[in-house]
Amino acid sequence: MADTKREIERKYESLGGGLPDLTGVTGVAGVVHRGVAHLDATYHDTADERLTASKVTLRRRTGGSDAGWHLKFPVAPGVRDEIHAPLSDTLPDVLASLVRSRVRDAALLPVVRLRSDRDVTHLVDAEGRLLAEVSVDAVHAERLTGGGGEARWTEIEVELADGGDPAFLDKVEKKLRKAGVRPSASASKLARALEETAPRRERPSAPAGDPVTAGDHVLAYVRAQRDVIVELDPAVRRDTEDAVHRMRVATRRLRSTFKSFGEILDPAVTGPIADELKWLAGELGLERDREVLAARLTASLAEVPADLVRGPVGERLDSWARAEHSGAHGRILGILDSRRHLALLDTLDALIASPPLTKAAAKKPRKILAKAVKKDFRKVAALVEEAVELEPGTDRDVALHNARKKTKRTRYAAEAAEPALGKPAKTMIRSMKSLQSLLGEHQDSVMARQTLRELSAVAHAAGESAFTYGLLHEREAQRARRVEDELPAVWKKVKGAAADL
Structure with a gap:
């Protein structure tokens, strides 16, 4: 069985000083620290990275509250549909079928391992209802193919609570920007990991120009x-x-x-x-x-x-x-x-x-x-x-x-x-x-x-x-x-x- 949820989140570059004070965000009555989770995720793709090219991510992750297989499809900037299947040693058939049009006969290989120490904070309203989960992630990325290297960085991730109003993220971002925090240049951890751990000869080339003929x-x-x-x-x-x-x-x-x-x-x-x-x-x-x-x-x-x-x-x-x-x-x-x-x-x-x-x-x-x-x-x-x-x-x-x-x-x-x-x-x-x-x-x-x-x-x-x-x-x-x-x-x-x- 697999469950699907709509994930609406934004990522920011951390200044290295942890999470700025968010108590002044409109609508936030409480900022609740939830502790640190240790996450270990292995991302899978074909050798020529077909899933990554389509902005699709497939990972097997342990640690945290949602250990298992996660398949994410882009919906809009900052919005993805995440399909979750229980933890197993091999890719569940239900997820394998959903990537078949991209993978076809190619083998799926482990391409990147991400280990993260996730410091989690909940933003809640006056009645204690969750508005958003804010995480400060200290990430260690290791490329598993192609002789790539390793990379480390820290980022802030703000994920809207299920059923929440996306406009709330604008309020959080306004507060973060006032504290000097800026949006991440990468759309996802995987994208950043692939870019920073790739051998220089594999760095992506400039996109093709506009049609002429x-x-x-x-x-x-x-x-x-x-x-x-x-x-x-x-x-x-x-x-x-x-x-x-x-x-x-x-x-x-x-x-x-x-x-x-x-x-x-x-x-x-x-x-x-x-x-x-x-x-x-x-x-x-x-x-x-x-x-x-x-x-x-x-x-x-x-x-x-x-x-x-x-x-x-x-x-x-x-x-x-x-x-x-x-x-x-x-x-x-x-x-x-x-x-x-x-x-x-x-x-x-x-x-x-x-x-x-x-x-x-x-x-x-x-x-x-x-x-x-x-x-x-x-x-x-x-x-x-x-x-x-x-x-x-x-x-x-x-x-x-x-x-x-x-x-x-x-x-x-x-x-x-x-x-x-x-x-x-x-x-x-x-x-x-x-x-x-x-x-x-x-x-x-x-x-x-x-x-x-x-x-x-x-x-x-x-x-x-x-x-x-x-x-x-x-x-x-x-x-x-x-x-x-x-x-x-x-x-x-x-x-x-x-x-x-």
């Missing part, structure tokens, strides 16, 4: 989407709300980028990768589509007057949604652990490290990126104009769905081009988003009606009334007709935005 811009977008897929893996495994959807969107963005910018990235290389991304998006989409449908149908049922709800419609919807979700999540875990998925991540890393750039990639970005976005938009235009000429029915539904998919591709292409094209690309992104939303509402209605037909058949076979399912079906049909009525006016605005690109 067309290829630079496209690769920056590709890299960002690869990072999202990897970073969301633990959230998907933990069944965090909206994580599957966001991973699926990043997967689609990547695939669309390869297709939109074939003049910049060699399609002979990216084509097979795009096929694998399509597979992944499809697997992720099964759960997401069902989540959307379940929420839509439940909300629609809530609007039906009670006297028009015939039979256990709500119970059947709930049962269907729970069964679908449970089965889908287990299947997604299998996908994330599969050799096929991990090989795809390796392939994306290799593509970014050695990109298949064409000669056109070296050109200035404005013209070539705008050309790609316009090309995608022309495909959208052809599909939308075809759809509005069709009679309502299956053929129009299919045409609008295809237009929606091309609208997404155009939007993603505009996103990749936006840093180079500026305001015209931003306008295109907004217009594509509005069109995508409208067409998405139509497609959701199509899928909802299909599901209602299936559920009504099951209810009828069980001897239940199908009346309410028919009522919901007609309401969905009306929603689709409203979308179709709105489409010409929205499309006119979209064309106007595209003309400015």
